[in-house]
Amino acid sequence: MTFEEFVEARLQALLRYAVMLTGDPHTAQDLVQETMIRAQVKWRRITAASVPEHYVKRMLTNAYIDLHRGSWLRRVVLRAELPDQLGPPPVADHAEASADRDQMWLWLARLPKRQRAALVLRYYESLSDVEIAEVLDCAIGTVRSLISRALATLRAEVAPELIGDFR
Missing domain, CATH: 1.10.10.10 (Winged helix-like DNA-binding domain superfamily/Winged helix DNA-binding domain)
Structure with missing residues (x-):
């Protein structure tokens, strides 16, 4: 599998995962973008792993955990609703x-x-x-x-x- 094929197949799922981690679609996009840049550089090593998606998710999770590490200011951005393509199906109320x-x-x-x-x-x-x-x-x-x-x-x-x- 090439890097481009991986991105096409898994980018939206990685973005949804990042939104769930961060609670903010914009921060999630930044994390995914940064992770995908790093993944492209390490793509040979990633494809050598048994499950490349887990390797990339680990990279994404580590980027999230390192986000603002050591900062005295902890920022949490909360949104009332997620964008339609990332949120749950509509409900009555x-x-x-x-x-x-x-x-x-x-x-x-x-x-x-x-x-x-x-x-x-x-x-x-x-x-x-x-x-x-x-x-x-x-x-x-x-x-x-x-x-x-x-x-x-x-x-x-x-x-x-x-x-x-x-x-």
Whole structure:
């Protein structure tokens, strides 16, 4: 497979993955562009890997994790809606769907980057523990730990809000 064929086949999927990681379509586009430039330079090494897409996803995930690393200012841009080609299918109550999506972005934005990446890879990309470990370049046990901690954090965030709704 040539680099051009790979880009044509996987660019949109990589962009959707990056949007889920960053929460911002513009930052996602920048990350994907930067990753694809690096991937083109390393294309021979990437094609030697058993699954080139996992190699590129690892590059993209690392670029996301390194984004603003060490910065005292943490910027999280939240959008009410994703562009049509990246968002979910339309629902009956757009206001409720937007509010739910905004709340989910807020909860995800509070997670450490590796935990957020692990959740996105599991629940959005539907990857197995082994595949996530390849993308994040870590042990399978670490993947399970990241997901477990992220879900525990989300449960702790969600439970008080849900209990408050019933009062």
